[in-house]
Amino acid sequence: MPHLITPHLITIENSGERFQSVDGMSVLAAMEQARCRGIPVGCRNGGCGACKVRVTSGQYRTGKMSRAVVSVADEAQGCVLACKTYPQSDLGVEALGRILQTGPSRATSFSFAIPRPESPRSEREA
C-alpha cells in the first residue's frame, strides 16, 4: 500500500494568506513554495529569528532552533521558528519576526579615522 501524503492547510493570520504543506515540509518552505510573503524569511536554518511565529491552532513538531531567538518560555507559549516547524495538522500562525536591518545604514556604524600623511609644503609656502 503506498504511503499517503497528507496536505495540511496553513493560515497566516496577519496577512490572511493560506497555503498547503505536506508532511516533512516546514511552514516557511511551504509558504515560499506557494509564493506567499506573510512571514519574513532570513537564514532558513533556525538561527536568525526572522521567521518567528506564534502557533494559534493545530499540531506541529519542531527541529533545532536557536535559544538566542526562541527561549524555553517562548516555546512553551507556542512561539517557534517557521523554518523549523513541521505541521502535523492544519495550522494557524501569527508572524512575529522581523528582518534585521542590513545594508548601508549598518555599514555607517563602522567609522574610524585614517591618519593623513604629512602633506608636503608647496613651493609657495616655503
Ligand code: FES
Ligand atoms: S529564517 Fe532564520 S530562523 Fe527561520
